[in-house]
Amino acid sequence: MIEVAMYIGIGLLTGCLISVAVIPLVHERAVRLTVRRLEASLPHSITEIEADKDLLRAEFAMSTRSLELTVERLRNKAANQLIELGRKTDAINRLKLQRDGLKVELMGAKAEAAALKKEFPQPRRSMPPKSDVRTLLARWMPHNVYH
Numbered sequence: 001m002i003e004v005a006m007y008i009g010i011g012l013l014t015g016c017l018i019s020v021a022v023i024p025l026v027h028e029r030a031v032r033l034t035v036r037r038l039e040a041s042l043p044h045s046i047t048e049i050e051a052d053k054d055l056l057r058a059e060f061a062m063s064t065r066s067l068e069l070t071v072e073r074l075r076n077k078a079a080n081q082l083i084e085l086g087r088k089t090d091a092i093n094r095l096k097l098q099r100d101g102l103k104v105e106l107m108g109a110k111a112e113a114a115a116l117k118k119e120f121p122q123p124r125r126s127m128p129p130k131s132d133v134r135t136l137l138a139r140w141m142p143h144n145v146y147h
Contacts, residue, residue, distance in 0.1 A: 043049045
């Protein structure tokens, strides 16, 4: 039993010693690759830095101009909508005036009709007896059941 524990301990110690020897190599490789990647991404000269700045300025100018065009288009659209709204409001007001004029004419015509009704009373009509209604229906609709 002790022998097995000693073998396990020796194996663990050997593994630790090997990892202590290998880890610095792996770490150096990782550092070397990271430094290469950073050096590749950084510009090497002032002209490259100025070119990057110019590129950024150009991109900014293009996006600014695009936004300016969009704002101008939206302003034109809003102005056209306001013009159309004014036209429609004008038409509505004209129609309201016409409606008011027609109301006045209608009220005058109603007053005139009422005056004419008072001037010429309607003759009273008497209702025909029910038997007369049945005979009339029988004449008009011979197939009906009112015979």
